[in-house]
Amino acid sequence: xxxxEGGVTAAKGFTASGVHAGIRKSRTKRxxxxxxxxxxxxxxxxxxxxxxxxxxxxxxxxxxxDGFAQxxxxxxxxxxxxxxxxxxxxxxxxxxxxxxxxxxKEDVVVASTGVIGQQMTIEPFEEGxxxxxxxxxxxxxALAAEAMMTTDTVKKEVAVSFTVGGKEVKLGGIAKGSGMIxxxxxxxLVFLTTDCAVAPKMLQKALSTDxxxxxxxxxxxxxxxxxxxxxxxxxGLAGNAPIEExxxxxxxxxxxxxxxxVTLCKALAADGEGATKFLECKVSGAKTLADAKKAAxxxxxxxxxxxxxxxxxxxxxxxxxxxxxxxxxxxVSKIGVTFVSKKGAIEVCKNGAGVDFSEEKAKEILLESExxxxxxxxxxSASATAWGxxxxxxxxxxxxxxxx
Amino acid sequence: xxxxEGGVTAAKGFTASGVHAGIRKSRTKRxxxxxxxxxxxxxxxxxxxxxxxxxxxxxxxxxxxDGFAQxxxxxxxxxxxxxxxxxxxxxxxxxxxxxxxxxxKEDVVVASTGVIGQQMTIEPFEEGxxxxxxxxxxxxxALAAEAMMTTDTVKKEVAVSFTVGGKEVKLGGIAKGSGMIxxxxxxxLVFLTTDCAVAPKMLQKALSTDxxxxxxxxxxxxxxxxxxxxxxxxxGLAGNAPIEExxxxxxxxxxxxxxxxVTLCKALAADGEGATKFLECKVSGAKTLADAKKAAxxxxxxxxxxxxxxxxxxxxxxxxxxxxxxxxxxxVSKIGVTFVSKKGAIEVCKNGAGVDFSEEKAKEILLESExxxxxxxxxxSASATAWGxxxxxxxxxxxxxxxx
Numbered sequence: 173x174x175x176x177e178g179g180v181t182a183a184k185g186f187t188a189s190g191v192h193a194g195i196r197k198s199r200t201k202r203x204x205x206x207x208x209x210x211x212x213x214x215x216x217x218x219x220x221x222x223x224x225x226x227x228x229x230x231x232x233x234x235x236x237x238d239g240f241a242q243x244x245x246x247x248x249x250x251x252x253x254x255x256x257x258x259x260x261x262x263x264x265x266x267x268x269x270x271x272x273x274x275x276x277k278e279d280v281v282v283a284s285t286g287v288i289g290q291q292m293t294i295e296p297f298e299e300g301x302x303x304x305x306x307x308x309x310x311x312x313x314a315l316a317a318e319a320m321m322t323t324d325t326v327k328k329e330v331a332v333s334f335t336v337g338g339k340e341v342k343l344g345g346i347a348k349g350s351g352m353i354x355x356x357x358x359x360x361l362v363f364l365t366t367d368c369a370v371a372p373k374m375l376q377k378a379l380s381t382d383x384x385x386x387x388x389x390x391x392x393x394x395x396x397x398x399x400x401x402x403x404x405x406x407x408g409l410a411g412n413a414p415i416e417e418x419x420x421x422x423x424x425x426x427x428x429x430x431x432x433x434v435t436l437c438k439a440l441a442a443d444g445e446g447a448t449k450f451l452e453c454k455v456s457g458a459k460t461l462a463d464a465k466k467a468a469x470x471x472x473x474x475x476x477x478x479x480x481x482x483x484x485x486x487x488x489x490x491x492x493x494x495x496x497x498x499x500x501x502x503x504v505s506k507i508g509v510t511f512v513s514k515k516g517a518i519e520v521c522k523n524g525a526g527v528d529f530s531e532e533k534a535k536e537i538l539l540e541s542e543x544x545x546x547x548x549x550x551x552x553s554a555s556a557t558a559w560g561x562x563x564x565x566x567x568x569x570x571x572x573x574x575x576x
Numbered sequence: 577x578x579x580x581e582g583g584v585t586a587a588k589g590f591t592a593s594g595v596h597a598g599i600r601k602s603r604t605k606r607x608x609x610x611x612x613x614x615x616x617x618x619x620x621x622x623x624x625x626x627x628x629x630x631x632x633x634x635x636x637x638x639x640x641x642d643g644f645a646q647x648x649x650x651x652x653x654x655x656x657x658x659x660x661x662x663x664x665x666x667x668x669x670x671x672x673x674x675x676x677x678x679x680x681k682e683d684v685v686v687a688s689t690g691v692i693g694q695q696m697t698i699e700p701f702e703e704g705x706x707x708x709x710x711x712x713x714x715x716x717x718a719l720a721a722e723a724m725m726t727t728d729t730v731k732k733e734v735a736v737s738f739t740v741g742g743k744e745v746k747l748g749g750i751a752k753g754s755g756m757i758x759x760x761x762x763x764x765l766v767f768l769t770t771d772c773a774v775a776p777k778m779l780q781k782a783l784s785t786d787x788x789x790x791x792x793x794x795x796x797x798x799x800x801x802x803x804x805x806x807x808x809x810x811x812g813l814a815g816n817a818p819i820e821e822x823x824x825x826x827x828x829x830x831x832x833x834x835x836x837x838v839t840l841c842k843a844l845a846a847d848g849e850g851a852t853k854f855l856e857c858k859v860s861g862a863k864t865l866a867d868a869k870k871a872a873x874x875x876x877x878x879x880x881x882x883x884x885x886x887x888x889x890x891x892x893x894x895x896x897x898x899x900x901x902x903x904x905x906x907x908v909s910k911i912g913v914t915f916v917s918k919k920g921a922i923e924v925c926k927n928g929a930g931v932d933f934s935e936e937k938a939k940e941i942l943l944e945s946e947x948x949x950x951x952x953x954x955x956x957s958a959s960a961t962a963w964g965x966x967x968x969x970x971x972x973x974x975x976x977x978x979x980x
């Protein structure tokens with residue numbers, strides 16, 4: 173497996189585009205993106221568990237109930253959530269895309285991100301969709317990625333090439349997400365494409381399994397969004413024998429999928445709203461995977477741990493505190509904590525109690541922009557990793573007045 | 577029932593004191609406090625549910641297992657948690673207090689708050705306890721309250737006077753807490769005293785019931801501390817017929833208890849680390865009390881709601897989002913949201929969708945320092961209230977470098 177260029181258009185038969193359609197006021201920011209597969213593709217998706225759901229999710233669920241889709245339309249600037257006319261707008265959007273692409277409207281996935289509870293009109297879509305279709309290209313991945321950015325500061329794209337049944341297969345994706353990110357099924361917008369031939373059932377199985385150790389292990393602020401979804405399209409143009417069971421090919425596909433999703437997870441966490449640091453918490457030696465996950469997530473979600481990391485403060489007591497309330501079954505008297513970065517590693521807690529350590533060395537390590545918090549339980553052999561970011565003045569600033 | 581002065585020493589037979597003993601470096605800050613009942617008192621307590629627990633909790637649990645206690649010793653500056661010698665220090669502290677007061681060491685409650693995982697020595701206690709005992713007085717409530725402050729900016733004291741069985745009874749308390757506050761049993765240090773005669777079993781029942789709608793409904797930052805406890809002492813000096821069952825007297829006692837605890841809750845929330853605003857979320861019309869509580873807590877805990885309130889931004893979509901992921905069983909299409917402050921009330925969401933409202937009026941209302949977020953479900957008749965604070969630059973600043 174190797175990393176390649178191209179993001180969501182790396183796989184055969186996929187093109188993309190992004191334009192400014194006028195949903196956002198700023199004329200310099202693209203706000204409408206399209207991803208298209210020249211061949212109808214197997215489709216699988218996961219959605220937010222929030223009871224308050226964006227209208228696009230309802231429409232998308234109906235559209236890919238048959239396991240197939242051919243296009244994804246996504247807008248930023250308005251979440252199309254808690255609007256009286258939300259379903260109508262989402263359906264009209266799908267219809268406009270379908271007409272322009274000459275495909276069935278049931279093969280269009282619709283996604284929106286932005287402010288909740290703002291009225292929407294169809295005009296920007298009527299204006300933008302024809303030019304989106306016109307400009308579809310193999311170079312469009314970055315434009316589509318840009319079109320769905322909200323408070324994101326960087327585009328998130330990745331792609332890999334690997335082999336399935338002797339055929340070269342490609343899988344890539346784009347993601348958007350910066351705030352309102354908390355692990356609970358799919359928690360952001362992520363669109364993945366592959367030319368691998370995979371039966372819809374196996375594609376859903378692969379995605380549902382993968383998110384447990386990828387997107388469900390990311391948290392920026394503990395808020396599970398109303399609009400999040402992860403969608404994958406597999407058009408089969410790589411020519412491999414279709415994956416229809418859990419065989420060697422499925423394993424190769426899962427491995428590539430996890431490489432792509434974990435890369436996107438790290439990019440999402442690193443671009444957390446206002447973040448100055450990317451945080452990773454690795455918990456090992458747990459009794460069960462569930463214990464390891466609970467603890468890793470609790471550490472990544474703790475406001476106090478996040479603020480301490482912002483201040484490069486080796487306040488390991490907060491890490492222990494978070495592990496303690498995480499719900500993980502753990503023998504506190506065996507817990508160890510080590511902070512790791514490019515500058516080295518420093519053990520700060522052993523057997524549940526502090527060890528003497530150099531505050532200067534700890535500071536040097538924690539001043540780096542990528543920090544791993546290594547927590548050992550000594551209770552078993554299960555491990556898990558979660559990703560997040562520090563809590564900063566800028567997070568407060570960004571969210572103190574997001575709407576204006 | 578009426579509010580009176582005196583805090584934790586308002587009730588007959590209780591005295592208190594506070595000194596600087598040298599646990600904290602700053603000589604201007606008291607760090608050791610004592611509360612004493614001239615008569616052995618019925619005692620009840622609740623403790624943090626964090627698996628990582630301060631040594632004082634272990635010692636206190638043992639000491640009040642028989643339902644009685646006579647003194648409470650509390651220090652700030654060190655949580656006495658995750659220390660190799662923690663239990664030893666806590667036991668020695670109880671012994672020093674017992675010797676000086678000439679009471680049994682099993683009648684001493686021990687509590688600590690401060691940084692986790694720092695070594696402790698007994699010397700400051702040896703030095704401070706004699707002068708604590710010497711200076712015990714009816715005016716000591718504020719000094720004891722001050723001695724347990726960490727990042728708190730104000731002392732938290734309250735007392736009420738009421739009638740039980742024809743006798744005047746007093747109940748008061750002090751609280752400390754500013755950060756690492758999240759509803760999960762008792763989440764802070766709170767010491768309550770009353771001269772009401774209450775059997776230990778009924779005292780525990782009253783406290784356990786009360787915290788469900790008081791301390792368990794406060795959150796500052798989602799982090800459940802390792803050292804929190806609520807302790808109540810009832811010495812019976814009011815001379816009422818002892819409360820030994822759920823009768824009218826018990827109801828009067830519960831009402832007074834709830835008045836005191838809710839007042840302390842609001843004081844804790846208003847003094848949340850870095851807070852500029854006190855937030856209250858009232859959920860009404862829910863199917864069950866559990867649904868109302870889940871929703872109210874989720875709104876109060878949401879970083880995005882907290883940051884929006886800091887920015888006086890009427891971003892009600894975030895309120896709906898939090899309700900949606902709270903786990904409450906709710907019909908989203910019936911939810912209403914109104915923001916309330918001294919400047920008036922403004923409805924911003926009705927039937928799960930936005931209503932036209934004046935942004936200027938909303939801003940005027942939200943610029944106030946006490947905000948109520950009124951959420952109606954229209955599903956039933958259960959209601960609940962939760963308290964918290966906004967998320968500010970100063971929260972990040974305070975917690976970016978707490979140890980130094």
